[in-house]
Structures are given as structure tokens and as C-alpha cells.
Amino acid sequence: MDPDPDRTRAFGEQLLGILTGGVLTMLIGIGHRTGLFAAAARGPATSMELAERAELHERYVREWLGAMVTGGIMEYDPAGGRYSLPAEHAALLTGATSRNIGPAASSLRTLGSVLPQVERCFTDGGGVPIAEYAAVSAGGLGETWRHIYDEHLVDGFLGPVPGLLERLRAGVRVLDLGCGTGHAVNVLARRFPRSTFDGLDIATDAIADAEAERTAFDLPNAAFAVADAADLAPDKPYDVITAFDAIHDQAAPEVVLRRIRDALAPDGVFVMIDTKFATRLEDNVGNPYAPLSYGVSLLFCVPTSIATGGSGLGAMWGQERATEMLADAGFTDVEVFDTPRPQNCMYVCRTEES
Numbered sequence: 145m146d147p148d149p150d151r152t153r154a155f156g157e158q159l160l161g162i163l164t165g166g167v168l169t170m171l172i173g174i175g176h177r178t179g180l181f182a183a184a185a186r187g188p189a190t191s192m193e194l195a196e197r198a199e200l201h202e203r204y205v206r207e208w209l210g211a212m213v214t215g216g217i218m219e220y221d222p223a224g225g226r227y228s229l230p231a232e233h234a235a236l237l238t239g240a241t242s243r244n245i246g247p248a249a250s251s252l253r254t255l256g257s258v259l260p261q262v263e264r265c266f267t268d269g270g271g272v273p274i275a276e277y278a279a280v281s282a283g284g285l286g287e288t289w290r291h292i293y294d295e296h297l298v299d300g301f302l303g304p305v306p307g308l309l310e311r312l313r314a315g316v317r318v319l320d321l322g323c324g325t326g327h328a329v330n331v332l333a334r335r336f337p338r339s340t341f342d343g344l345d346i347a348t349d350a351i352a353d354a355e356a357e358r359t360a361f362d363l364p365n366a367a368f369a370v371a372d373a374a375d376l377a378p379d380k381p382y383d384v385i386t387a388f389d390a391i392h393d394q395a396a397p398e399v400v401l402r403r404i405r406d407a408l409a410p411d412g413v414f415v416m417i418d419t420k421f422a423t424r425l426e427d428n429v430g431n432p433y434a435p436l437s438y439g440v441s442l443l444f445c446v447p448t449s450i451a452t453g454g455s456g457l458g459a460m461w462g463q464e465r466a467t468e469m470l471a472d473a474g475f476t477d478v479e480v481f482d483t484p485r486p487q488n489c490m491y492v493c494r495t496e497e498s
């Protein structure tokens with residue numbers, strides 16, 4: 145059958161949008177890192193004035209502005225030769241907030257730097273070690289999640305869990321598995337001084353950053369260690385165990401979930417923040433967050449899991465699979481909560497003894 149010309153034309157337009165979005169993402173990253181958006185948010189300016197404000201070379205700034213204006217990100221007044229960033233756009237492109245998309249745009253650039261390694265996995269198999277992604281966690285992705293934890297972790301994510309904030313206030317033993325650079329632990333340790341917090345991650349660099357922040361925040365009730373979650377076997381049980389965006393990255397998630405269950409006190413609770421998608425591909429069609437999350441999973445979660453001998457569960461394991469694996473690990477009471485981010489949900493897991 146001959147292709148339907150209207151459908152081909154429509155798909156051509158879709159592809160143009162995809163290519164344009166790819167380039168604009170790179171340019172948004174430049175605007176974020178060079179301070180151009182912050183400079184533009186201070187008010188309308190010519191390309192020369194904007195270049196001076198941001199201490200950059202005008203010729204490059206002018207070409208960037210051309211893409212920003214024609215891409216619908218900034219506006220241009222030809223009469224005065226001035227460019228402006230609407231306040232509504234500045235709200236999503238500037239500031240130390242989780243709404244600022246600049247760090248995420250930057251992290252996609254960093255993920256692009258491991259493309260050759262990931263492409264090699266397509267032909268040769270194997271994975272990409274987490275150490276090759278150091279810049280990703282230090283850069284955009286890490287920055288985005290830091291703001292999310294600052295703004296939403298205590299009240300937005302954990303607040304709705306029945307009884308949890310009261311227990312944290314009273315003083316309990318908490319473990320965060322796959323803590324990365326440790327900001328979530330440090331935020332909680334600062335907010336709940338009567339509780340003690342252990343953060344554990346397999347990545348040495350991340351734990352060094354976590355420890356540096358703990359020292360800077362002067363938190364005697366937090367501690368970090370390099371360890372493999374699959375070896376978890378604490379001397380004393382924990383009252384609360386958390387895993388934020390970390391279980392699907394594990395080489396052996398089934399083993400880790402079982403270890404978590406065994407490491408909990410009888411009335412303990414496991415809180416797992418993860419992606420909010422369906423397990424079946426067909427049920428994710430139409431979800432606007434799905435292509436991005438499948439892509440990040442392909443470029444980060446799957447190859448890092450496979451690099452450590454895992455099966456590459458990936459970020460798109462989905463709620464049905466997650467719930468099944470939690471039940472297999474022995475959690476008899478699993479409640480799924482919505483979170484302040486539509487692309488994440490939170491599993492609150494207990495056993496019948498709790």
C-alpha cells in the first residue's frame with residue numbers, strides 16, 4: 145500500500161518539531177549555564193546589552209537569541225532591537241527551584257556524552273559503569289532533585305504517609321538506600337534532629353559529596369557509607385527505610401527488596417519513591433512523560449544496572465511490576481501515593497506485623 149501523503153506530511157512536521165526540540169534543549173542548557181536566562185530576566189535588552197550583562201561575546205549571544213525568539217522562548221521588539229524573556233517563561237527557566245528546566249536540559253547534554261558507550265552496548269552487549277556518569281549526578285539531574293527535596297520532600301512526599309512525620313519527630317532509625325549525593329538524607333537529618341539517618345550508596349564519589357555536605361550542614365545525626373545495597377544486613381533493625389529513585393537502578397532489585405524487608409523492625413515502614421508509569425508499553429502511550437523517561441532509562445538506568453551484572457530493570461518497570469516485586473519480597477501491605485510530581489509515585493510498604 146502506498147503511504148498516505150497527509151500522514152507522511154504530518155509525520156514530517158512532527159519530526160521537524162523533534163529536531164527543533166533537540167537543538168533548543170541544547171541551547172536552553174547553554175542559556176542556563178552561561179547565565180543568559182538570568183540576565184534576560186532582568187529586563188528587555190539589545191543583544192549587546194545582554195552580552196554585557198552576562199559577560200559574554202555578543203556575536204554568539206545574538207545567534208542564540210535568534211533561536212530563542214523563533215523558538216517561542218523569548219520575544220523581540222524590532223523597533224528598539226530589544227529582546228525580552230516573558231515573566232511566565234522566566235519562572236520556568238531561572239532560579240534555584242525545581243520548576244527551572246535548565247538543569248534538566250543540561251543533564252541531557254551530559255547524558256549525550258555517554259552516547260558512544262551506550263551505542264556500543266547495542267552491538268556488543270554489556271553496560272556502562274556508573275563512574276562514567278559522574279558528571280550527570282553532579283550536574284543537571286542531581287541539581288534538579290536537590291531542589292525537589294528542598295521544596296517537597298518533607299511536606300509534599302512524606303507528609304501524607306500516616307504517622308511518618310510524627311515518628312521522625314519523636315526519633316527513629318532511618319536508612320536511605322542508593323542515597324546518591326545524600327541531599328535527601330541531609331535535608332531530613334536537619335529537619336528531624338531526634339532521628340538518626342544512614343545513607344548508603346555504591347558510588348564512592350557520590351558518598352564523598354554527601355559527606356562533604358553533611359559536614360557543611362554540621363549534622364551529627366547523619367552518616368554515609370559506600371556499600372552495595374544487595375549486601376544489606378544491619379546489626380540493628382531500622383524503623384524507616386527509604387529508596388528514592390534508586391530501586392530500579394539496582395543490579396539485583398529482588399535481592400535488595402528482600403534485604404530491606406529483613407532489615408526493618410516489625411513496625412517498620414519502607415518508603416520507595418519511583419517513576420509513575422505502567423508496566424505494559426501500550427498503557428504508557430499518550431503519557432507525555434513516557435518518552436523522556438524511557439530515554440533516560442535507556443541512557444542511564446539500564447546500562448548502569450547491566451554494568452554491575454544486573455538484568456537492566458530500568459525506570460519503566462511500572463507500577464504493576466513494582467507492586468508484584470514488593471509483594472514477592474514479603475511486603476503484605478503496599479499503598480501507592482501520588483506525589484507533587486506527576487511523573488513519580490510513592491510506595492509505602494509494611495508487613496502484617498507492623
Ligand SMILES: C[S@@+](CC[C@H](N)C(=O)[O-])C[C@H]1O[C@@H](n2cnc3c(N)ncnc32)[C@H](O)[C@@H]1O
Pocket residue numbers: 274286289321322323324325326328344345346347350371372373374387388389390393394395
Ligand atoms: C538515580 S540515583 C538516585 C540517587 C538519590 N537517591 C537521589 O534521589 O538523588 C540511583 C542511585 O542508586 C545507586 N545504586 C545503584 N546500585 C546500587 C547498589 N547496588 N547499592 C547501592 N547503591 C546503588 C547509584 O549509585 C545512584 O546513586
